[in-house]
Amino acid sequence: MIGITDLQKIYRMGDVEVRALDGVTLDIAKGEFLGIMGASGSGKTTLLHMLGLLDEPTSGKIIIDGTDISTLNDYEKTMFRLYKLGYVFQDYALVPDLTVRENVTLPAMLRKDLTEGQYRDACTDILTKIGMLDRQDHLPRELSGGQQQRVSIARAIVNKPDILFADEPCANLDTENSRMVLDLFREINEEMKQTIVMVSHEDWHKDYFHRIIRLRDGKVTSDGINDRNAH
Amino acid sequence: MGKKELKVAFLLALRSLQRGSRSSVILTILIIGMCFTNMIFLPGLFNGIGQSITKQVVDYEVGNVLVSPKSGDQYVSDLDATLDLINGMPGVERATPHFTKGATLKYRQRILGVSVRGISPNDEKYVSPLYTKMIAGSYLGQDDTGEVIIGKPVAGDASIRQEDEYQSSLGGVRVGDSITIDYGNGYVKDYRVKGIYYTGWSSADSAVYVSYTDMALADPKAVDNADYITVKAKPGYSETFIKNELIQYGVSQKVQTTADLLSKMMGQALQSFAIINMVSLIVGIIITTVVLFIVITIKTINSRRQIGILKAIGVDKEVIMHNYGFQVIIMAVLGIIFGLVITLSMAAYLAANPIVTPEWSATLYLTPMDLIINSLILFAASIVAGYVPAYQVSREDIQSAMRA
Numbered sequence: 001m002i003g004i005t006d007l008q009k010i011y012r013m014g015d016v017e018v019r020a021l022d023g024v025t026l027d028i029a030k031g032e033f034l035g036i037m038g039a040s041g042s043g044k045t046t047l048l049h050m051l052g053l054l055d056e057p058t059s060g061k062i063i064i065d066g067t068d069i070s071t072l073n074d075y076e077k078t079m080f081r082l083y084k085l086g087y088v089f090q091d092y093a094l095v096p097d098l099t100v101r102e103n104v105t106l107p108a109m110l111r112k113d114l115t116e117g118q119y120r121d122a123c124t125d126i127l128t129k130i131g132m133l134d135r136q137d138h139l140p141r142e143l144s145g146g147q148q149q150r151v152s153i154a155r156a157i158v159n160k161p162d163i164l165f166a167d168e169p170c171a172n173l174d175t176e177n178s179r180m181v182l183d184l185f186r187e188i189n190e191e192m193k194q195t196i197v198m199v200s201h202e203d204w205h206k207d208y209f210h211r212i213i214r215l216r217d218g219k220v221t222s223d224g225i226n227d228r229n230a231h
Numbered sequence: 232m233g234k235k236e237l238k239v240a241f242l243l244a245l246r247s248l249q250r251g252s253r254s255s256v257i258l259t260i261l262i263i264g265m266c267f268t269n270m271i272f273l274p275g276l277f278n279g280i281g282q283s284i285t286k287q288v289v290d291y292e293v294g295n296v297l298v299s300p301k302s303g304d305q306y307v308s309d310l311d312a313t314l315d316l317i318n319g320m321p322g323v324e325r326a327t328p329h330f331t332k333g334a335t336l337k338y339r340q341r342i343l344g345v346s347v348r349g350i351s352p353n354d355e356k357y358v359s360p361l362y363t364k365m366i367a368g369s370y371l372g373q374d375d376t377g378e379v380i381i382g383k384p385v386a387g388d389a390s391i392r393q394e395d396e397y398q399s400s401l402g403g404v405r406v407g408d409s410i411t412i413d414y415g416n417g418y419v420k421d422y423r424v425k426g427i428y429y430t431g432w433s434s435a436d437s438a439v440y441v442s443y444t445d446m447a448l449a450d451p452k453a454v455d456n457a458d459y460i461t462v463k464a465k466p467g468y469s470e471t472f473i474k475n476e477l478i479q480y481g482v483s484q485k486v487q488t489t490a491d492l493l494s495k496m497m498g499q500a501l502q503s504f505a506i507i508n509m510v511s512l513i514v515g516i517i518i519t520t521v522v523l524f525i526v527i528t529i530k531t532i533n534s535r536r537q538i539g540i541l542k543a544i545g546v547d548k549e550v551i552m553h554n555y556g557f558q559v560i561i562m563a564v565l566g567i568i569f570g571l572v573i574t575l576s577m578a579a580y581l582a583a584n585p586i587v588t589p590e591w592s593a594t595l596y597l598t599p600m601d602l603i604i605n606s607l608i609l610f611a612a613s614i615v616a617g618y619v620p621a622y623q624v625s626r627e628d629i630q631s632a633m634r635a
Contacts, residue, residue: 054543054629075547082545093540095243097250102242107544109239139250155544 263566349446559617
């Protein structure tokens, strides 16, 4: 599904060179729920951004579903993100002026292969699934953090992407809401067979992952199967 | 850029305006409306003054075409034959002669220098609306003798003391009073005031009118001569057509259209008006462009992270750019509509309450084309002002935008 070879990301701050990723090589299988863990500054968000086509690597290769993403131009990357990838952000990142339904529908509206009826139905199904249908006309500021994150997840999966990326989606949530969000990810992974790559620094989250890789100073220090949730 | 992308861009724009900062949206619309008003009001007023002066010159001075003595001659001679020739031409409503003499009016203790205009009252009715401007008494009859009509400023007001008058007058002449006209050539005659008129055109209101018959008595040269002939065109016939026709059919006098005369009389004034109009237009465009540029720049700066997020979830930069473009278009359209409402309201008010000066009166003169052209100019300026910052921010890379 995803092949990463010798991935490097180097930031230059004046004369100082920071290696955010330093030769990461790994494969992620289809349907896997992968956790990327590590301390702050270990490079986990940088790796997620590379995989999500939000940033360019300094060197190395990323192949997603057979496509070498370094060969894509700007527009092709945008379409790749729209059709194949979903993204859940730490701070929900909903459009504040759009209602819940409008936020969720937004990516689906841009798909050329969906009619208005189809994306409306898809939105209704997902809102029902996350238990937010009764709040579909509310604005994000009228929702709790947990509710906003559920809407953010709904937006990420409305296009049924091949891969869902989540960047510390529980960082701003209490334990109860975090568990609700993680349960939702597990459900999506199991029911829709979606590949999920999630960044987290909370140790108890590992219970949800099939596989966990740990990063330190931009390098993979461990890569192991979680026996309890083996894929 | 497909229909779906435009639909999403429009949705984002509409929701941003509906649910974003309403005060900034309303303020922007007000500013655009005021700029539109500024762009169109002053030129409209100048055009109104120009139109008003042109109309009054046509109505009370020269008609559509003026026939005056050719170079070296003092009068238009062979008057009857010339009038017959002109009146027989297609497109000519009527031609009428004028013979003007400087004279002194005497009424009780008052003495006033004026122009006495000899006219052919019946023909004059076809050329000038003077006969409709009587505020007291009645208009001249064709063969009236010993009767005169005078302008309201000439008649004066008995309640105003002579030293307080803005313009010298006869101090309150009324219809039926007798005034004496001294033509300065030894011919002095008492006239009964048959009517008092007020046209709003200073030159006409400061004169007095007698019949051509009476003028011929005062100055025998008027018998078959005129200072000039004014020609009124029938509806649908241009001044230039009449002028060319008169020349072609052998009118040997000097023939000029109103436009010819006005370009000589008011050429510099019209040029000045055009410069002021252009300055007003440019200032309006610059203010609108700068305001919209600032508004959209602030909006985009405040929304950089959101723009990054939108790009991250697969929204193309073109959609993001058009989102801001649509916001500008909506605000520009509402601003222009607001400006149109203000402008048309002022036009209606000024139509009911014209600007009146001692020399002329004027209203706001706006043509649909003026409104359309100014709307399009402002609209185009708004789009440029909005799209430039939108284009810049939509090109920013996702990481930089999301870190903002």
